Structure formats: structure tokens, C-alpha cells
Amino acid sequence: MNKMISSLMIVLSLSIITQACSMSHDTDNITVYNPWIRLAPPNAPALGAFMEIHNNSNHDIKLLSANASGYKRLELHKTEYKNGMMKMIKQDFMPILAHNKLVLKPGSWHIMMINPELVPSEEEDVIIELVFSNDLSKTLHAKVSKDNMMNHHEY
Numbered sequence: 001m002n003k004m005i006s007s008l009m010i011v012l013s014l015s016i017i018t019q020a021c022s023m024s025h026d027t028d029n030i031t032v033y034n035p036w037i038r039l040a041p042p043n044a045p046a047l048g049a050f051m052e053i054h055n056n057s058n059h060d061i062k063l064l065s066a067n068a069s070g071y072k073r074l075e076l077h078k079t080e081y082k083n084g085m086m087k088m089i090k091q092d093f094m095p096i097l098a099h100n101k102l103v104l105k106p107g108s109w110h111i112m113m114i115n116p117e118l119v120p121s122e123e124e125d126v127i128i129e130l131v132f133s134n135d136l137s138k139t140l141h142a143k144v145s146k147d148n149m150m151n152h153h154e155y
């Protein structure tokens with residue numbers, strides 16, 4: 001009886017280990033570089049978040065949504081130029097193609113953090129959760145900094 005239970009335990013723990021491995025492996029397929037939030041005045045109605053999302057896997061991945069506590073909601077946006085006008089257009093998802101990357105930067109793809117309870121100050125770390133297709137998610141710390149591209153090279 002004891003033997004049966006212990007072998008059952010081994011099978012059970014093996015399956016947990018296998019599951020944990022495949023999960024972390026999938027998450028490793030996504031790497032986020034240099035997440036940052038553009039410093040905004042204390043009364044700003046929204047903040048822009050930027051980063052580089054790399055997909056190291058063999059299949060395309062979609063960024064479906066983003067969450068952060070202390071904001072009404074986060075939206076996926078893309079800035080486009082139409083008839084000489086700059087327009088932010090809400091996106092259903094952001095595509096990160098297999099073995100490719102998506103660059104979120106001012107004037108392009110970005111995450112819009114809407115209605116902050118308290119606008120963060122410079123150098124502050126803001127925790128953002130990214131939700132991807134295939135049940136993947138990633139939590140990252142974005143640093144609030146001025147819109148100085150010199151500071152935002154990959155490192």
C-alpha cells in the first residue's frame with residue numbers, strides 16, 4: 001500500500017515538474033527589453049509605456065492585453081500618420097512574429113495607461129502585466145523616465 005502511494009507521488013510530482021518546465025520554457029520564448037514609461041505632468045490623463053518585445057519561438061505570438069494596478073485600464077495603441085495628422089488608433093492585439101521583435105516607441109506602437117490614480121514620478125518602477133496568446137503572461141517593471149532616446153538604447 002505504502003509502495004503504491006509513493007509511486008503515485010512520484011508520478012504526480014514528475015507531472016508537476018514537467019508542467020512547470022514547459023511553462024517556464026514558453027515564457028522564456030518572450031523577452032522584453034528596456035520597458036519604460038514616459039514621464040508626464042501630475043495631471044496627465046494617460047501615460048505611454050514603451051519596450052521591445054522579442055519572440056524567440058517558432059510561432060507568432062499576440063500581445064492581447066496589459067494590466068497595471070492604479071489605472072482605469074491599459075490599451076494597446078498604434079500611432080499613425082494620416083493626411084499629415086498624428087492619430088492614435090486602438091489595436092485589438094500587437095503581433096510579435098516568430099523569431100522577430102516588436103518595438104514599442106513614441107510615435108509608433110505603445111501601451112496607453114489610462115486614468116492613473118497617481119501619476120508616477122521620474123525613476124519610479126511601475127509593474128505591468130502583459131497577457132499574450134497561448135495563455136502566456138509576463139510581469140515587468142517599467143521605469144519612468146524623460147523622453148530622451150539616448151537613455152533608451154538596448155543594453
Ligand SMILES: [Cu+2]
Nearest residue numbers: 077088110112
Ligand atoms: Cu495612445
